[in-house]
Amino acid sequence: MPKKISATESITAGAPVRERLLDTADRLFYREGVRAVGIDRVLAEAGAAKASLYAHFGSKDDLVAAHVERRAAAARGQIEAWQLKVPPAERALRFFDWVVEWTRTEGYRGCPLQHIVAEVCDPQHPARTIVAAQRAWMQGKFLEWSKAARVADPRAVAGALYVLFDGAVVASEHDGVRRAREARWAAERLLAG
Amino acid sequence: MPKKISATESITAGAPVRERLLDTADRLFYREGVRAVGIDRVLAEAGAAKASLYAHFGSKDDLVAAHVERRAAAARGQIEAWQLKVPPAERALRFFDWVVEWTRTEGYRGCPLQHIVAEVCDPQHPARTIVAAQRAWMQGKFLEWSKAARVADPRAVAGALYVLFDGAVVASEHDGVRRAREARWAAERLLAG
DNA sequence: TCCGAAATAGACAGACCTGTCTGTTTTGAT
DNA sequence: ATCAAAACAGACAGGTCTGTCTATTTCGGA
Structure with a gap:
């Protein structure tokens, strides 16, 4: 059975997880602000696990900096x-x-x-x-x-x-x-x- | 014994509570941002009770608007x-x-x-x-x-x-x-x- | 086929958030 | 002095936040 693809993650689904996370964070942070958007929102819309975020970026602040x-x-x-x-x-x-x-x-x-x-x-x-x-x-x-x-x-x-x-x-x-x-x-x- | 006055609330201590709250919120919201500052910070620095804030302003959003x-x-x-x-x-x-x-x-x-x-x-x-x-x-x-x-x-x-x-x-x-x-x-x- | 790396899922801790509610104390006007 | 309105103190609910940790699954290369 093919991997489920949600509507929100469709844009970059299939891409490497780091890219998916950064794409999603970039979009949400710009649209709603970096304080208004929590990690969980980013993870859900990117279809990624929390551990992946912390493995690739270290902290939310660093994710913000990457954005x-x-x-x-x-x-x-x-x-x-x-x-x-x-x-x-x-x-x-x-x-x-x-x-x-x-x-x-x-x-x-x-x-x-x-x-x-x-x-x-x-x-x-x-x-x-x-x-x-x-x-x-x-x-x-x-x-x-x-x-x-x-x-x-x-x-x-x-x-x-x-x-x-x-x-x-x-x-x-x-x-x-x-x-x-x-x-x-x-x-x-x-x-x- | 006179009412205790903390260092942080010294500026407007003694003023009516609504004014004290608005002064403090105004200062903190401008300095650190309205999302970064929680109402507990405002209450502590204004030396006011939570019920006073909600009696005078109704919600945090309205306090922000008043600011x-x-x-x-x-x-x-x-x-x-x-x-x-x-x-x-x-x-x-x-x-x-x-x-x-x-x-x-x-x-x-x-x-x-x-x-x-x-x-x-x-x-x-x-x-x-x-x-x-x-x-x-x-x-x-x-x-x-x-x-x-x-x-x-x-x-x-x-x-x-x-x-x-x-x-x-x-x-x-x-x-x-x-x-x-x-x-x-x-x-x-x-x-x- | 097997192994190791990478990703996922999700519980958990500890802190903080807004807003409500109860009860006590202060204060000011009569 | 009395009484009512206002303010204080703080517990509490229910939610969210970041970050850690464990355990499981996926997947590519030898």
Whole structure:
């Protein structure tokens, strides 16, 4: 008799258990928050045993960190790939097209990295160090793009663009895509002047 | 023998119990998050009995909502008062001075209203409706100030300023006041052009 | 076919959570 | 001084949480 496959675990059923756990945790943690989702929910929806989770990840905190690292790495990968299709001088502005697309995606609920900082107040938490690293990486990108855009003050513009980006991400969570578009409009004016 | 006063409850000890509870909840919820703080913590630090909490607030969710409403009302009050000291045409820009001051305050940890949306995924939660109302109010303010600043496109500028505001608030939580200052710099350029 | 590694199932401990309920003490107004 | 409302103290129920542990099953390679 074939192994039973429940509706909730159908997406990654059959995959190695570590992948199944991370896929499920990633989805639930983003959708409902890392504190609201317990281990048992993840195990049930992943169709995995508790011992497997602790063998692969060690603790819930480390599972949360793995989820954050996966999201961060995915974002870096997408941004790097997207970059290649855009001339360097246009990247600072057209990055906001990428943001608009992101905030338009089904089930968009804001930035998981921002959420972690809201949910986990301990700055020593493994997930928080990943967030800090990602922010440093993003800061570097904004500076690189601002320089390539040949603006008068690349450092100031890079900082302003980062604020616009953070704002677009969180404001779109509340008010919808219009905020991401407004951020793009603002970015255009900052880069033009 | 005088009533014992513990160190943690010293700030509002002696005040009516409802006020004591709300003060304590407000402080703990903001500092550690509404899910991380249980009512037993609130009761212990407020020096109150459980029955008092449920008599005055009905449930933890309603206590959370009261905390959010208090923060929202305090922000409205501060902004209305600050407004009076600034000529209408300068309000859009100089609002960001207010933001800089806020993000400089001791123990600043971002916007409690943004945190609520990250922590509570149910849009029907009483606290979420308060957040939505506050955002509508802020949107009105930005539009009013943008019109008074006599910019070419007040609606677009108002939207951009709101994104900058959200961004300043969340980015300063991660990276410190510099982000709020960068937001002010960007606002100045948006309002000048 | 057999063996070992990996995964599963699930009981269990110990802590914490919200909310209810009972009984006692305090307090303030008459 | 008396009485009623309010607050306190704390047990209790019923649930959830993370993490550990034991025992069983699955499965691929030699």
